[in-house]
Amino acid sequence: xxxxxxxxxxxxxxxxxxxxxxxNVDFTLRKGTIHALMGENGAGKSxxxxxxxxxxxxxxxxxxxDGVEDAIVIRSPQEAQGYxxxxxxxxxxLCPNLTVAENMxxxxxxxSRVDWKQMEKRSGELLQKLGIPARPKQQLGNCSxxxxxxxxxxxxxxxxxxxxxxxxxxxxxxxxxxxxLFTLMRQLKESGVGIIFVTHFLEQVYAxxxxxxxxxxxxxxxxxxxxxxxxxxxxxxxxxxDLEDLSSMKKKETVLDGEDFYEARGLASTESRPFDFHIxxxxxxxFTGLLxxxxxxxxxxxxxxxxVTGGTVKVNGKxxxxxxxxxxxKQGIGYLPEDRKRDGIIADLSVRENxxxxxxxxxxxxxxxxxxxxxxxxxxxxxxxxxxxASSDTPVGSLSGGNQQKVILARWLxxxxxxxxxxxxxRGIDVGTKTxxxxxxxxxxxxxxxxxxxxxxxxxxxxxxxxxxxMRDRNIVGELKGDELSQERVMRTIAGGGx
Amino acid sequence: MKKAKTSxxxxxxxxxxxxxxxILLLVIFNLIRDPSFxxxxxxxxxxxxxxxxxxxxSILNGASELVILAMGMxxxxxxxxxxxxxxxxxxxxxxxxFVKILKGGAVTGPTVLLAFLACCVAAMLFGAFNGSLVAxxxxxxxxxxxxxxxxxxxxxxxxxxxATPTVESPIINAIGSFIPGIPIPTPILIVxxxxxxxxxxxxxxxxxxxxxxxxINQGAARLNGVNTVGIKLLAFIILGVCCAxxxxxxxxxxxxxxxxxxxxxxxxxxxxxVAIGGNNLGGGKFKMLGSVLxxxxxxxxTITLYAMKVPSTDVKAYKAVVIIILVVMGSPVxxxxxxxxxxxxxxxxxxxxxxxx
Numbered sequence: 001x002x003x004x005x006x007x008x009x010x011x012x013x014x015x016x017x018x019x020x021x022x023x024n025v026d027f028t029l030r031k032g033t034i035h036a037l038m039g040e041n042g043a044g045k046s047x048x049x050x051x052x053x054x055x056x057x058x059x060x061x062x063x064x065x066d067g068v069e070d071a072i073v074i075r076s077p078q079e080a081q082g083y084x085x086x087x088x089x090x091x092x093x094l095c096p097n098l099t100v101a102e103n104m105x106x107x108x109x110x111x112s113r114v115d116w117k118q119m120e121k122r123s124g125e126l127l128q129k130l131g132i133p134a135r136p137k138q139q140l141g142n143c144s145x146x147x148x149x150x151x152x153x154x155x156x157x158x159x160x161x162x163x164x165x166x167x168x169x170x171x172x173x174x175x176x177x178x179x180x181l182f183t184l185m186r187q188l189k190e191s192g193v194g195i196i197f198v199t200h201f202l203e204q205v206y207a208x209x210x211x212x213x214x215x216x217x218x219x220x221x222x223x224x225x226x227x228x229x230x231x232x233x234x235x236x237x238x239x240x241x242d243l244e245d246l247s248s249m250k251k252k253e254t255v256l257d258g259e260d261f262y263e264a265r266g267l268a269s270t271e272s273r274p275f276d277f278h279i280x281x282x283x284x285x286x287f288t289g290l291l292x293x294x295x296x297x298x299x300x301x302x303x304x305x306x307x308v309t310g311g312t313v314k315v316n317g318k319x320x321x322x323x324x325x326x327x328x329x330k331q332g333i334g335y336l337p338e339d340r341k342r343d344g345i346i347a348d349l350s351v352r353e354n355x356x357x358x359x360x361x362x363x364x365x366x367x368x369x370x371x372x373x374x375x376x377x378x379x380x381x382x383x384x385x386x387x388x389x390a391s392s393d394t395p396v397g398s399l400s401g402g403n404q405q406k407v408i409l410a411r412w413l414x415x416x417x418x419x420x421x422x423x424x425x426x427r428g429i430d431v432g433t434k435t436x437x438x439x440x441x442x443x444x445x446x447x448x449x450x451x452x453x454x455x456x457x458x459x460x461x462x463x464x465x466x467x468x469x470x471m472r473d474r475n476i477v478g479e480l481k482g483d484e485l486s487q488e489r490v491m492r493t494i495a496g497g498g499x
Numbered sequence: 500m501k502k503a504k505t506s507x508x509x510x511x512x513x514x515x516x517x518x519x520x521x522i523l524l525l526v527i528f529n530l531i532r533d534p535s536f537x538x539x540x541x542x543x544x545x546x547x548x549x550x551x552x553x554x555x556x557s558i559l560n561g562a563s564e565l566v567i568l569a570m571g572m573x574x575x576x577x578x579x580x581x582x583x584x585x586x587x588x589x590x591x592x593x594x595x596x597f598v599k600i601l602k603g604g605a606v607t608g609p610t611v612l613l614a615f616l617a618c619c620v621a622a623m624l625f626g627a628f629n630g631s632l633v634a635x636x637x638x639x640x641x642x643x644x645x646x647x648x649x650x651x652x653x654x655x656x657x658x659x660x661x662a663t664p665t666v667e668s669p670i671i672n673a674i675g676s677f678i679p680g681i682p683i684p685t686p687i688l689i690v691x692x693x694x695x696x697x698x699x700x701x702x703x704x705x706x707x708x709x710x711x712x713x714x715i716n717q718g719a720a721r722l723n724g725v726n727t728v729g730i731k732l733l734a735f736i737i738l739g740v741c742c743a744x745x746x747x748x749x750x751x752x753x754x755x756x757x758x759x760x761x762x763x764x765x766x767x768x769x770x771x772x773v774a775i776g777g778n779n780l781g782g783g784k785f786k787m788l789g790s791v792l793x794x795x796x797x798x799x800x801t802i803t804l805y806a807m808k809v810p811s812t813d814v815k816a817y818k819a820v821v822i823i824i825l826v827v828m829g830s831p832v833x834x835x836x837x838x839x840x841x842x843x844x845x846x847x848x849x850x851x852x853x854x855x856x
Binding site for chain 2: 344345367368
């Protein structure tokens with residue numbers, strides 16, 4: 001093993017029933033570097049990480065780590081930790097009801113007695129050393145997500161850590177928090193830790209990484225130095241096709257003055273303040289604003305997802321009452337929720353059952369969709385949206401994130417909605433699928449459907465929406481259309497300098 | 500192709516393996532112990548009608564109430580992610596109502612039907628009470644049903660003014676033992692009817708899909724328009740009907756209602772049947788057939804122990820030992836290591852390699 005290399009994985013193979021998740025994948029991590037692991041959904045990133053951390057046993061290949069003579073076999077996350085491999089997952093896995101110090105040290109000592117004073121002192125030192133803005137005695141749940149994430153990292157690196165794996169650490173952080181996290185990552189890198197950084201955000205890879213390894217369909221595409229691989233090339237390697245598609249996408253600028261499909265006056269729910277809103281048939285509009293600005297709460301009010309407290313709603317010019325999701329569904333409204341794990345998928349049920357769910361509910365309890373029909377619907381949408389699944393019988397929870405999202409999209413498309421609300425449909429999914437979803441949105445609008453789109457990526461909104469509703473502090477503060485739709489203008493409106 | 504289909508079938512029904520193995524082992528054990536254990540004979544009962552007799556018949560017959568309650572318990576478990584521990588008490592209430600109505604006058608076909616419908620309505624109301632505590636007030640099922648568990652048998656006691664009245668009639672006898680001319684015990688027939696009814700409900704409504712959806716992810720179910728409160732309530736009401744049927748059978752067997760002993764402790768066996776059937780007690784996906792097989796396995800075990808002349812005071816202890824084995828066999832730890840072992844075997848003898856493509 002070379003001197004500067006801390007971890008090598010050679011010829012790693014992993015098979016699942018019907019799927020080759022990893023085939024002959026090599027991966028090399030050097031000391032004091034940040035190595036980005038990139039690939040589309042289902043490329044094998046998570047599987048590789050899980051093999052490395054002992055969650056899955058590997059079906060072939062060898063792993064070597066600095067300081068151990070022979071190839072090692074990792075059978076559990078505990079063993080991985082024993083070899084100095086620590087992981088911080090996308091979902092924060094700490095206990096929010098304990099203090100920061102407790103979270104950093106709990107479960108790490110074999111002693112039954114806890115020296116609270118010592119623990120507080122040591123965690124205080126560590127927090128300060130790593131520049132994490134938290135006090136040891138603070139309850140973790142009260143810290144921002146970024147700080148919680150950093151505490152998780154602090155916990156991970158405090159043991160004798162050679163390899164730190166960060167699996168999508170930034171997906172729920174805002175820009176400033178991401179910067180904080182990067183500072184911490186660079187600091188750890190200086191101290192010689194090798195960091196594996198798994199993310200979907202291209203900009204972040206370029207901001208912080210040294211090397212990139214790209215996987216596609218369970219196979220290694222290559223390892224590259226970041227400065228030698230321009231962003232466009234990287235995307236090409238990830239999706240394996242040219243990006244012309246993206247530039248050829250053109251949004252519709254018209255139909256703003258068409259007949260309103262949906263119109264709300266003073267609509268309010270327990271979670272959102274009263275607001276006015278309308279959307280024409282064939283229009284794509286969007287709500288934008290920072291996290292917590294009330295954009296998600298507003299669209300939830302439209303769908304009746306939270307108890308509605310006031311306002312009048314017209315669909316196709318006729319006044320209707322929408323007080324629960326089923327009311328909205330019966331008016332031809334569909335809603336893809338922001339948090340697909342919590343609000344979207346029924347994880348243990350099959351892809352087929354997940355796809356037909358909304359249509360089935362609209363049809364009613366006494367009119368079940370026959371097995372044959374359900375099978376046909378599922379196959380149709382698995383094909384149309386290129387959902388990667390072993391079969392329509394596979395539990396949806398075992399699919400990758402992007403494919404789960406496609407299943408939920410299929411669920412709503414199957415109901416043939418007139419108006420589709422998409423809250424962060426592209427979050428945490430790969431570039432290829434993102435593009436597909438954006439194209440789909442424009443295609444639907446072409447067919448006369450109305451779409452409301454929410455995304456934290458402003459570029460994506462500008463590409464698809466012909467009208468943007470800007471929210472700040474739970475109020476609508478502006479509406480942009482036509483020439484006003486530029487990144488700078490949107491930013492200014494969000495920030496409050498626009499008027 | 501055919502092979503792929505059968506392996507798919509096994510994968511989908513893997514959870515039935517534990518109750519099936521349990522039943523199989525009990526059968527083998529009994530055959531070794533006493534080859535004539537499962538012999539079935541036809542003999543005349545005290546009214547001169549030919550009827551089936553034998554251990555197998557008494558297992559199937561004796562398990563009837565348990566099987567019916569396990570069916571309803573499966574639904575409640577799946578939808579609410581918890582168990583109803585008041586089913587025995589509720590069956591006692593239903594039985595008391597059944598007897599109370601029949602005490603009012605002559606026992607004829609129509610009055611029996613009326614009494615049965617009345618006890619169904621009563622049990623459904625109590626089921627709705629349990630259900631609304633769980634669905635609407637979001638109380639944990641075991642706590643919510645603890646109320647009726649505690650007071651149910653007292654209510655049953657009040658209904659008949661404290662007595663243990665008897666009802667004697669050929670009709671009641673026909674429900675509890677044999678319909679003249681049919682050699683199969685009536686409770687077995689009632690189980691078959693209940694099974695068919697559930698089958699029809701699952702075939703012609705979306706109940707099963709909704710129950711599983713609510714049990715797996717309540718929030719997502721609501722956002723997809725499923726009435727989550729309604730589904731949980733419905734599960735408890737259906738369990739109420741099961742209690743009424745079980746109570747009616749129990750009363751008809753003896754021709755009297757003893758509110759203290761009718762189906763006593765059956766709630767634990769019903770929950771156990773659901774668990775042995777491989778259903779997740781935390782709710783979500785379910786297989787009712789699993790619970791039914793689980794219930795028969797439990798009954799078979801009881802009868803086997805009695806046949807071995809184990810004193811009735813010791814039966815529970817022996818039962819516990821077998822149940823420990825069954826539950827550990829069905830635990831995730833054992834399941835995982837078994838599947839790993841299975842994979843290893845497969846890899847050493849690669850036969851179905853083509854499947855990967």
